Amino acid sequence: MELAGWVTLGTAAVAGGFTVLGHLFDQVPVLAEKMITAIRSVRAVRDEVKRSDRT
Template identity: 55%
Template sequence: MEVAGWVAVAVGSIAGGVTVLGYIADQVPGLSTKVIRAVRAVRAVKAELKRSKRP
């Protein structure tokens, strides 16, 4: 009987992990566009700082 409990815990853990990974994978397309915009903004700020340092 004790083995059945451990099997239930293992199956539940695997199912939970798959659910979480599926949710994270669903978020990637939306986050990738935000990351691209953030990287472009940081590059623009960096370029502006370089331009402002030149005499």
Template identity: 65%
Template structure:
């Protein structure tokens, strides 16, 4: 009976971990687009600073 509890808890933990990983992987594309925009903005700022010197 005690083993069934551990098995259930382990399976619930694995399912929860998979669910969290799935959510995190779904966030990669939007975050990468934000990172690309941020890098482009920083490059433009750097170029503007170079031109103003």
């Protein structure tokens, strides 16, 4: 009976790991879009600072 407990625990751990990894991979497109927006914002601020330094 002890073996059945370990098999159940191992199966649950593997399933839980796949669930967590699946959730993390689902977040990649959302985070990528946010990073693109952030990079564009930083570039806009940098360009504005360069323009203000020229005047």
